[in-house]
Amino acid sequence: MKAILPLITALALAPLSGAFAEEPKAPAATAEAAINTLSEKEKAEGWKLLFNGQDFTGWHNFKKEGVRKGWQVKDGNLVCVDPHDAGDIVTTDKFGWFELELEYNIAPAGNSGIIFHITDEEGAVWATGPEFQLEDNAKASDPQRCGWLYGLYKPPVDPKTGKILDATKPAGEWNKVRLVIGKEKCYHEINGVRYFEYVFGSEDFKKRIAESKFASMPKFAKSGSGYIGLQGDHGQVSFRNIKVRSLPDSPAQ
Numbered sequence: 001m002k003a004i005l006p007l008i009t010a011l012a013l014a015p016l017s018g019a020f021a022e023e024p025k026a027p028a029a030t031a032e033a034a035i036n037t038l039s040e041k042e043k044a045e046g047w048k049l050l051f052n053g054q055d056f057t058g059w060h061n062f063k064k065e066g067v068r069k070g071w072q073v074k075d076g077n078l079v080c081v082d083p084h085d086a087g088d089i090v091t092t093d094k095f096g097w098f099e100l101e102l103e104y105n106i107a108p109a110g111n112s113g114i115i116f117h118i119t120d121e122e123g124a125v126w127a128t129g130p131e132f133q134l135e136d137n138a139k140a141s142d143p144q145r146c147g148w149l150y151g152l153y154k155p156p157v158d159p160k161t162g163k164i165l166d167a168t169k170p171a172g173e174w175n176k177v178r179l180v181i182g183k184e185k186c187y188h189e190i191n192g193v194r195y196f197e198y199v200f201g202s203e204d205f206k207k208r209i210a211e212s213k214f215a216s217m218p219k220f221a222k223s224g225s226g227y228i229g230l231q232g233d234h235g236q237v238s239f240r241n242i243k244v245r246s247l248p249d250s251p252a253q
Contacts, residue, residue: 086232096225110235167193
C-alpha cells in the first residue's frame with residue numbers, strides 16, 4: 001500500500017503541475033524576418049522599398065547600365081565587397097523632396113556615403129549631389145565624419161563628451177540612418193539622434209557652398225530633384241532596409 005500511495009499522489013498532482021507549467025512559446029520573430037519589407041502602415045504612408053533584398057532591381061552604376069561585380073547581394077544585404085570594382089550606384093527613379101531610411105554596416109576604416117539630387121550633367125555623382133557622409137569614425141582617415149553633410153554642415157559639440165556629437169555604433173554593427181530633404185527643412189539622423197537641420201537652397205546653404213570645395217562645381221546642389229546614390233569606391237559596406245517616400249510640394253521629376 002505504501003508503494004502505491006506515492007504513485008497515486010504523483011498521478012493526481014501531474015495535471016495540476018502541468019496547469020502551472022510555462023506554455024511553450026513560439027519561436028521569436030528574428031530581425032531578419034522583417035528585413036527589406038514594408039508594413040501595411042508604411043505602405044499606406046507612401047513608403048517604397050528601394051532594395052528588394054534579392055537583386056539589383058532599381059539600381060545601376062552611375063551613367064552606366066547594370067551593376068559592377070564589386071557590388072553583390074548577400075544574405076539579403078546590398079554589399080560593396082570590392083571597392084576597386086564597384087563604383088557608385090544610383091536609383092532608377094529620381095526624387096525631389098523625400099524622406100529616406102536605411103541601415104548600414106561598415107567595415108573598419110570604411111568610408112561611403114549617401115548622395116542625393118544627382119543628375120547626369122557631370123561625370124561624378126558628387127559633382128551635382130550633396131553627400132550624407134558614412135564612415136567608421138574610429139578609424140577612417142577622412143575628417144568629414146559620419147552623418148555630416150559633406151563639407152557643408154556638421155553636428156554641434158555634445159556637452160556630455162565635449163566632442164562633436166557622434167551617435168554611431170562601432171564598425172561591424174548596424175546603424176540606422178534617417179535623411180529628410182524637405183521643402184521647409186532638411187535634417188540628418190543616426191540611430192534616432194538628430195544631428196542638425198538646414199534649408200536646401202537657402203542663403204546660408206549657398207554661402208556654405210561658396211566657401212567650400214564645391215564652389216568650383218557649377219552644377220553642385222543646383223537641381224531640385226535627382227537620383228539617390230550609394231558610394232562604393234572607398235571601402236566595404238553593407239546596406240539593407242532601404243526605403244523612401246516622397247514629401248509634399250516635391251519638384252517635378
